[in-house]
Amino acid sequence: MRSNESGDWLFERLAALPTGTPDMARSDRVRRRCHAALTRRRESLRHTAPPPTRRQILELAIVWGFCLVYLSAVIRDVL
Numbered sequence: 070m071r072s073n074e075s076g077d078w079l080f081e082r083l084a085a086l087p088t089g090t091p092d093m094a095r096s097d098r099v100r101r102r103c104h105a106a107l108t109r110r111r112e113s114l115r116h117t118a119p120p121p122t123r124r125q126i127l128e129l130a131i132v133w134g135f136c137l138v139y140l141s142a143v144i145r146d147v148l
Contacts, residue, residue: 121129
């Protein structure tokens with residue numbers, strides 16, 4: 070007995086099921102609600118994000134500096 074023979078009856082029953090038709094009005098309502106939620110979130114994030122501080126900028130510069138030093142060492146070892 071092959072492994073796919075045991076599930077043939079299941080596939081036949083699934084194939085006999087009617088296909089569903091989407092409700093366009095409901096799809097439009099869900100789409101509008103999602104767009105409204107995304108817009109609200111975008112607006113709230115835009116107004117609440119503080120500008121970076123000097124310390125954050127300095128930390129970022131230090132991290133990038135270490136990355137560049139590491140990358141140059143890797144390239145030197147490869148060459």
